[in-house]
Amino acid sequence: MVDFQLDDEYRELSDTVREFADEVVAPVSQRHDEEHSFPYEIVAQMGELGLFGLPFPEQYGGMGGDYFALALALEQLGRVDQSIAITLEAGVSLGAMPVYRFGTEKQKETWLPELAAGRALAGFGLTEPEAGSDAGGTKTSARLEDGTDGREWVINGAKEFITNSGTDITRFVTVTAVTGTEQRSDGTSRKEISTIIVPSGTPGFRAEKPYNKVGWNASDTHPLSFKDVRVPEENLLGSRGRGYANFLSILDEGRIAIAALATGAAQGCVDLSVRYAKERHAFGTAIGRHQAIQFKIARMKARAHTARLAYYDAASRMLAGRPFKTEAAIAKMVAGEAAMDNARDATQVFGGYGFINEFTVARHYRDSKILEVGEGTTEVQLMLIARELGL
Numbered sequence: 001m002v003d004f005q006l007d008d009e010y011r012e013l014s015d016t017v018r019e020f021a022d023e024v025v026a027p028v029s030q031r032h033d034e035e036h037s038f039p040y041e042i043v044a045q046m047g048e049l050g051l052f053g054l055p056f057p058e059q060y061g062g063m064g065g066d067y068f069a070l071a072l073a074l075e076q077l078g079r080v081d082q083s084i085a086i087t088l089e090a091g092v093s094l095g096a097m098p099v100y101r102f103g104t105e106k107q108k109e110t111w112l113p114e115l116a117a118g119r120a121l122a123g124f125g126l127t128e129p130e131a132g133s134d135a136g137g138t139k140t141s142a143r144l145e146d147g148t149d150g151r152e153w154v155i156n157g158a159k160e161f162i163t164n165s166g167t168d169i170t171r172f173v174t175v176t177a178v179t180g181t182e183q184r185s186d187g188t189s190r191k192e193i194s195t196i197i198v199p200s201g202t203p204g205f206r207a208e209k210p211y212n213k214v215g216w217n218a219s220d221t222h223p224l225s226f227k228d229v230r231v232p233e234e235n236l237l238g239s240r241g242r243g244y245a246n247f248l249s250i251l252d253e254g255r256i257a258i259a260a261l262a263t264g265a266a267q268g269c270v271d272l273s274v275r276y277a278k279e280r281h282a283f284g285t286a287i288g289r290h291q292a293i294q295f296k297i298a299r300m301k302a303r304a305h306t307a308r309l310a311y312y313d314a315a316s317r318m319l320a321g322r323p324f325k326t327e328a329a330i331a332k333m334v335a336g337e338a339a340m341d342n343a344r345d346a347t348q349v350f351g352g353y354g355f356i357n358e359f360t361v362a363r364h365y366r367d368s369k370i371l372e373v374g375e376g377t378t379e380v381q382l383m384l385i386a387r388e389l390g391l
Contacts, residue, residue, distance in 0.1 A: 141179075273300060313327055
């Protein structure tokens with residue numbers, strides 16, 4: 001019989017991160033959101049807790065845990081501050097994980113210890129102005145040329161919406177680029193897409209002005225430009241021509257992480273609404289005694305519960321080595337919609353106060369929409385699910 005109860009180790013981790021989120025993160029979240037400032041002090045403390053190293057082996061400075069441990073941490077952080085949660089999610093699943101999954105031993109030894117310790121961050125350079133869900137539209141190019149110290153990749157192009165790409169502790173961005181043309185068996189051709197590590201500070205590589213976003217104001221997001229950027233041939237990450245396929249597998253895993261973050265956001269809206277419904281009085285009684293409010297919060301609870309079960313299932317399949325692409329898509333879609341729907345309903349429960357940015361539900365309302373867009377839109381998840389059904 002299936003048992004979705006956490007064992008002692010997972011429960012202890014979840015409780016520890018929950019306490020950290022409530023006592024350390026929550027008190028400074030509003031300030032960072034208002035200032036659009038990156039929370040370096042929180043990132044450093046998360047590094048000390050070992051959160052950035054959760055799914056990595058100890059030989060690379062990690063905690064020797066697994067991806068589900070990361071998901072549990074993201075859920076607890078997502079309850080109180082989605083900007084903090086996405087900084088961890090992107091730092092691990094998009095920044096460090098490609099190096100761990102596809103890097104050479106030298107690349108792992110060079111980059112992973114600092115990333116796993118939270119002393120450094122890395123970005124995931126996939127999306128472009130004309131290539132988001134359709135990554136086949138990638139225009140950024142990389143060609144091999146002879147350099148002063150050997151063969152070098154020369155990169156030109158641009159990327160959009162890249163998280164953790166312009167902080168003071170960003171060490172590199174992994175970039176997808178067209179490195180040639182592949183011939184298919186039917187006589188047609190397609191772009192050969194590879195992935196290349198571009199260290200911060202490389203001449204010609206620039207993180208442009210940060211976006212003025214609707215939400216996630218304390219996370220770091222920039223457009224990137226590459227003008228005759230030269231890096232050594234050995235900075236190729238994984239096999240040449242496998243960049244797009246490798247990043248798709250990274251995105252499958254990342255959808256579980258995003259689903260966990262979204263579940264946390266949905267649960268945070270439940271917690272805030274329950275507390276407010278008990279404290280706020282109208283017409284001589286607490287508003288939580290009115291059936292309309294009770295039913296609204298009950299539906300919110302059901303959404304958060306369903307989202308949690310969905311990402312637990314996808315994570316369990318992943319850790320067991322079973323196919324999980326469809327389940328990850330389901331979890332991402334269900335949890336993202338739960339977060340957005342719960343944020344809307346929580347705002348309604350709070351009434352006018354829900355429209356004031358000092359209240360956490362207002363931040364969740366602004367933050368949650370991107371959970372239906374980033375790392376694969378809801379429509380992309382529906383496409384993946386339909387494809388699995390043979391449609």
